[in-house]
């Protein structure tokens with residue numbers, strides 16, 4: 723929450739009229755997701771855009787408080803559950819505002835780490851044979867499948883909401899901290915071969931500006 727508050731202060735410094743609330747959410751915990759969704763709905767605020775971004779990579783084998791393998795719980799199950807709980811609010815907002823809603827799952831091209839088995843549904847929580855990168859790949863493949871199926875259902879329902887998954891590019895962030903090879907690679911070569919956070923911000927800003935001009 724302190725990191726969230728710092729970001730809120732930084733944004734308010736640049737744009738004093740911005741309206742920002744930071745709310746607590748642990749996506750790896752069903753109880754926390756339930757509480758967040760309930761608190762959000764109680765505010766009565768509309769919801770146009772949901773970005774399922776939180777993620778962890780290559781953590782040592784751990785179970786979440788709901789006894790689900792931690793990467794699958796954090797990267798997929800929490801976002802899946804949160805999206806379902808907020809979907810009615812999003813549909814209502816899209817209808818009342820006549821503005822198309824958007825759901826974006828931040829996946830990764832590393833969903834191929836799950837190759838060739840795909841998602842091992844019968845062994846999601848199994849410690850024997852646990853491979854930290856394959857588990858990340860499975861959770862990121864689940865992000866893609868979730869967005870694809872959700873998009874199909876929303877279209878069938880005639881809901882004015884799109885659902886997509888994206889690969890954001892390789893960026894040296896804190897996410898690599900659990901993996902000795904990737905964290906070393908990011909530290910040593912990251913500044914030469916990977917985008918940095920500033921470059922990503924500029925690219926996102928340009929994309930928004932291009933979209934605004936195209937509208």
Ligand SMILES: NC(=O)c1ccc[n+]([C@@H]2O[C@H](COP(=O)([O-])OP(=O)(O)OC[C@H]3O[C@@H](n4cnc5c(N)ncnc54)[C@H](OP(=O)(O)O)[C@@H]3O)[C@@H](O)[C@H]2O)c1
Pocket residue numbers: 725747748749750751774775776777778796828829830831889890891892893894895896897898
């Ligand atoms: N960086 C890359 O090269 C790359 C490439 C492909 C895809 N991605 C995807 O991009 C997304 C963002 O990653 P990033 O690179 O920006 O990593 P990051 O800097 O580590 O950010 C991940 C964020 O997720 C939060 N988070 C982790 N566990 C959480 C939980 N249980 N509940 C709520 N929040 C939680 C972290 O909060 P704390 O800091 O408080 O733990 C952090 O703010 C992830 O989904 C990742 O898979 C990244």
